[in-house]
Amino acid sequence: MRTLGWLYMAAIFVFIFLPVVVLVLFSFQDSRLPVPPFDGPTLKWYAQVLADRGMMEALRNSLVVAVVSSAVALLLGFFAAQGLARVRLPGSALMRGLLIAPMTVSYLIIALGLLTVFNNLGFRPSLWATGIGHVVISLPLCFAILFAAMGDHQKNAERAARDLGASDLQVLFLVTAPMLKPALLAAFFLSVTFSWDEFIIAFLLTRFDVTLPVEIWSMLRSGLSPATNAIGSLVFLVSIVILILLELTVFRKSKT
Amino acid sequence: MTANVSLQALSHNFGEFQALDDINLEFAAGEFVVLLGPSGCGKSTLLFILGGFLTPTEGQVWIGGQDMSRVAAKDRPTTTMFQDYALFPHMTLRDNVGFGLRMRGQGKAKRNAKADEMLDLVGLLDKAGRKPHELSGGQRQRVALARALAVEPEVLLLDEPLGALDLKLRRQMQEELKIIQRKVGTTFVHVTHDQEEAMAIADRIAVMNAGKVEHAGSPEEVYLRPKTLFSANFMGDLNILPEAQVGRAAGAGMVYAARPENIGLAGEISLGDARLTEASFFGTYHRCHFQSVEQGGQTYIAHLPIGALPQQGEALPLFASSPMTLKADV
Numbered sequence: 001m002r003t004l005g006w007l008y009m010a011a012i013f014v015f016i017f018l019p020v021v022v023l024v025l026f027s028f029q030d031s032r033l034p035v036p037p038f039d040g041p042t043l044k045w046y047a048q049v050l051a052d053r054g055m056m057e058a059l060r061n062s063l064v065v066a067v068v069s070s071a072v073a074l075l076l077g078f079f080a081a082q083g084l085a086r087v088r089l090p091g092s093a094l095m096r097g098l099l100i101a102p103m104t105v106s107y108l109i110i111a112l113g114l115l116t117v118f119n120n121l122g123f124r125p126s127l128w129a130t131g132i133g134h135v136v137i138s139l140p141l142c143f144a145i146l147f148a149a150m151g152d153h154q155k156n157a158e159r160a161a162r163d164l165g166a167s168d169l170q171v172l173f174l175v176t177a178p179m180l181k182p183a184l185l186a187a188f189f190l191s192v193t194f195s196w197d198e199f200i201i202a203f204l205l206t207r208f209d210v211t212l213p214v215e216i217w218s219m220l221r222s223g224l225s226p227a228t229n230a231i232g233s234l235v236f237l238v239s240i241v242i243l244i245l246l247e248l249t250v251f252r253k254s255k256t
Numbered sequence: 257m258t259a260n261v262s263l264q265a266l267s268h269n270f271g272e273f274q275a276l277d278d279i280n281l282e283f284a285a286g287e288f289v290v291l292l293g294p295s296g297c298g299k300s301t302l303l304f305i306l307g308g309f310l311t312p313t314e315g316q317v318w319i320g321g322q323d324m325s326r327v328a329a330k331d332r333p334t335t336t337m338f339q340d341y342a343l344f345p346h347m348t349l350r351d352n353v354g355f356g357l358r359m360r361g362q363g364k365a366k367r368n369a370k371a372d373e374m375l376d377l378v379g380l381l382d383k384a385g386r387k388p389h390e391l392s393g394g395q396r397q398r399v400a401l402a403r404a405l406a407v408e409p410e411v412l413l414l415d416e417p418l419g420a421l422d423l424k425l426r427r428q429m430q431e432e433l434k435i436i437q438r439k440v441g442t443t444f445v446h447v448t449h450d451q452e453e454a455m456a457i458a459d460r461i462a463v464m465n466a467g468k469v470e471h472a473g474s475p476e477e478v479y480l481r482p483k484t485l486f487s488a489n490f491m492g493d494l495n496i497l498p499e500a501q502v503g504r505a506a507g508a509g510m511v512y513a514a515r516p517e518n519i520g521l522a523g524e525i526s527l528g529d530a531r532l533t534e535a536s537f538f539g540t541y542h543r544c545h546f547q548s549v550e551q552g553g554q555t556y557i558a559h560l561p562i563g564a565l566p567q568q569g570e571a572l573p574l575f576a577s578s579p580m581t582l583k584a585d586v
Binding site for chain 2 (some may be wrong): 018153163165166167178179
C-alpha cells in the first residue's frame, strides 16, 4: 500500500513537471530544433534571447505592467475590503458579489469588453490599456484574499487602537496594514504572477509595445526553436523566484 | 489620574430593542465600580457608551465634569481593557504598551520608559521584547491592562476581562486588579456576570437587569439589603418566606426573603417542621435543602454550621432570622 502511494505521488509529479523539464532541457539543445535526441548542452540560445532587444523590451514591459497593475489592484482591493468589512452599507452583499464577479468571467470576454470600451473612448491599445485589463482581473483576487483575512480579531485590535487615541489613518497604517501583511503580500505576488502569465488581454490590448507572452507568441508563429524554450525557461524562472519569495516572506512568518 | 463619572437619563436602542432604559448613576473619582448582571442586561452596552464606541440614543455621559456624550473614543480620557485583550500581534509588548503614548506624540525614549514602568507594574518587564503570541492568557491580560493604564486614563473600562481565565488565575487576577487600582487611583468600571467576582473587587456594585439598574450600592448593601428580588437573587441563594410564617403582611408588591445563612435550627421566625432532602459539604458549612412538612411545595436552602448536620430525611423545626423585605419582580 505504502509503495503504491509513493508511486502515485511520483506519477503525479512526473505528470505535472515533465513538460517543464522537457522545456528547460531543450533550451540547452545545440541543434536548431528542440526535439530529441538531446545534443547539448549549450547556452547559445540564452545568449541569443538575451541579446534580442525586442524580447528584452517585452520582458521589461511585462514586469512594469505586472508590478504597477498589481499595486493598483492591491490598493483598490484593500480599501474595498476594509470598507465592506467595517461599515455596514445597504447592499453590502451585492457589492461584494459585484467585486468578485470578474473572477468568473473568461479573460477573452473581459478583453473584448475592454477593447470595445476603449475603442469607443478613443483610447488606443497600449501597455496602459493592458495594465487596466490586468487590474480588472487582479482586483477581485486581491479583494477576496484581503476580505477573508479581516476577522473579528482585527476589528477588535483596530477598536483598541482608536481607544488609545489613534486617528483613522494611524489605525490603517499602524494596525490594519501590518496585521494584514501576510495577506497583502500574498495578494500582491499572486497578482504579479497572474499578470506576468496573462496572454489574451495583453494580446488584444497592446499594439506596438507588447508584453512578454505576446512577444513569445509572435516568435512561435515562425516555428519552434530552442530560443523559445530558453525564453520559456526564463519566464518559468521568474515565476519560481516569486513563489520562493512568497514562501520566505509570507508563509514562513505566518507559521510562527 | 482619576475622575468622577455621571450618567444622566441614559437610554440606548438597537433598532426596536431597548438595551438601556433611563440609567442614572454616579461614580466617585477613584472608585472601583462593577456593573453586574446576566448576559443581555445592557452592561456591556453601557461600558461601550462610556468608552465612546456607541453614542447613546438619549441622555448624557459626564466624565470629570465634562459632557462626553458625543466625544469620539480617541478623544476621551477613558481607555478600555477588552474581553479578548485585542493586543497588536505584530508589536512587542513594549510597543503595545507604548502605543497610546505614541499616539499622543511622545518620543520613543520617553514612551519606552513609561511602557517599561507599566510592564513592571504588572510583572512582565522581563518579557518587554516578546510578541503577544508568546504569552499565556493571563499574561496577555496583564499586557492589556498595562497598555490601557499607560496613557494614565481618568477612567479605565474593563469589559469582562477575566472571563477567559480559569478559576484560580481569575481569583488571583481579581486581587491584582484591586491592588493595582489602589496604586494608580484611577476610576475602574468593570463589567462582569460573576457575582463573586463583583463582591471580591468592587467598592460599588450596580446590578443591572433588562436595561435598568436594579440596585447600586456597596457590596454589603447589595448583598445584605438588596432593593429588589432580582438583585437579591442575583447576588446569591435566596429563600422566599411565606407571609403567614413571618406573621405580618409584607405590603403590596413586596415579599419576605432570607439568605441561606439566616435559616437555621434557631431564630426569631418559625418556619415549621421541614425535612432534609439534600446536603452537601462546602468546607466551612453544610449547604442543605429542606422541604416543608406542612406545605410540600415550600423548600428552603440553609447553610448549617459544621457538626450540626441532621440525618437525611429527618424532620426538624426550622427558623429564619433577620428577613429582608424586597420588591417583587414585576
